[in-house]
Amino acid sequence: MSDSPSLLQDPARRLWLRQAAAWGAASALPVLSTRLWAAPASLPRFLLVFLRGAYDAHGLLAPTGSELYYSSRPTTALAKPDGSETGSLALDSDWALAPAAVPALAPLWQARQLAFVPFAGSADLSRSHFETQDSFELGQGEGPGRNYRSGFINRLAAVLGASSREPAGREVLAFTPGLPLSFQGAQPTANHPLRNLQGLGVNEAQARLIEQMYGGTRLGPAVTDGFETRREVMKELGQESAASRGAMPAAGFEAEAHRIGTLMRERVALGFVDIGGWDTHANQGGATGTLATKLGELSRGMVSLSKALGSQWENTVVVVASEFGRTFRENGTRGTDHGHGTVYWVLGGGLQGGKMAGEQVALTPQTLHQGRDMPVLSNYRAMLAGLWARQYGLSPTQLARVFADTPALDLKLV
Structure with a gap:
């Protein structure tokens, strides 16, 4: 952990945390989009779940209106919805949810606590896991030069007045063995490793x-x-696992999600967790198989997280993202290769979800990026800026301190 001593080692610190949490719960107010919370009130919660290795979004959501999808994926395509309990679930006229994720995610979707943002991603075109992961976590745009001591969550924490040294409800904590790049910067942040599976x-x-x-x-x-x-x-x-950079597997997240939710309910305002194992170049599977198993584990983890957050779930926004997407067509080893655009998840108890958000286009040979990938139409920096403008009431000037030269994209999800 990068912030010492441990937050839980000192008995006086534990007592103070309990008192601060009780005070924060008693004084909490509804989230407003017109102003920023003033210290020392508890902040609304934000958690970034980062899927290292680039998950295949088309194994989660089938573009049912695209015949190209079915011809491009002879072994990995999800079948069109047939109304059966074991089939994919139609979310709207264009998209269907994978059977492996339906039991966990369908109730959240129907409760409008889940939305998907297709055609999302960054402008990075390197197709390198490490290059794009670093670029994503720094969030500094596509210009020359990078400051590896300035991650975007650290910059957000500075704007919000949150840190690892703040009272319960304003703490910044990564649920990782090491401090992630997005947490690097001048603002004090900390990490707490989960079980090393x-x-x-x-x-x-x-x-x-x-x-x-x-x-x-x-x-x-x-x-x-x-x-x-x-x-x-x-x-x-x-x-x-090289692309996973030591991140826990999806099964690990399912086991640890309740613990993450409990910590966020009691203390943590800004959180981060990464999940590895999404680099499915071979034997990916379709409705069943390797990817479906991981998606099921991840989805069940989301339900466990929401339950552990309790009443704080109403004040929480969770974003699930990956460094890039995968090829629209499957490869010769029944998997998919490094792509470009992907699908982000947005979850939360107070969300205006139950919809596919952001700009969309029909997936045809003409609209695919470089003839092979889902294009990026919603840049992640603009999307996050839009979410935080509503969640925290941040002004354009404040947002510019987090993401310079990036106008907010308001998807009206919060």
Whole structure:
């Protein structure tokens, strides 16, 4: 954790936090879009869920009006809605939700607590995970030069008067092992690692010792074969996890979402969590399979998060984003490659959701970006600026301190 000592280690600090939380709950007012909360009142909550590895949005939402979608994806396309409990769910005349996400997300959609923003993303065209992730988290635009000590959530915290040193309800905390780039900057911020699901098991040195112990015995060949299989699996996982930069898997988020929600309900105003494993170049699957499993886990995590937030869910906005999208057509290994535009999720108890937000176009060979990807029509910086203008009542001058030279895009979701 980058801010020491731990927020929970000092008994006096814990007592003060409880008192501050109680005071903040008693004095909270409805969220207004016309003014900024004044310290020390509790702030509305914002959580960014960042999917590292570039998730395939067309595995979540099928553009049912595009025949190109079905011809381009012989093994990964989602079937058109047929009214069955196991099929995709029509959200409107153009889009259908993947069966794996329906049980968790359909109730949120119907309650208008979920919206999707298709054709979203950044102007970065590198198709590099690392390049685009850095560009996204810094949020400094496409001009020359970067300041790696100025992430956009840190700049937002400075405008709001939030930090890791503020009372409960105004704290800034990343639920990550290290401080993410978006939290870097002059404003004090902190990170708190969640359970490390990737650190379980024995390392390679220990594996070699175990093999030596059983060498020459009846169990020796079985032990060696077992560890060789493990090495092959870990090699494959390692290739995928490079783009994930140590982020937890989707299954980890499902397990930890309640804990994140509890911390945000009690203390955290601005939060961040990253989830890895979305780089599906091969054997992606369609309605079932690798991607569908991850989407189900992520969706169930969102429900757990909303429940843990309790009444604070009404004052919370959650944005799910990824560094870029994936190719509209599947590749020769039944997966998808690095693309451009994607689909963001926006969730919250006070949301004006239940709709596909932002500019849209029909997906045809002529409208695809470079003939291969969903285009970007809603820039993430403009979209976030528009959300925060409504959620926190930020003025154009204040928004310019977070995202310079970026007019706010008001999707009227808050």
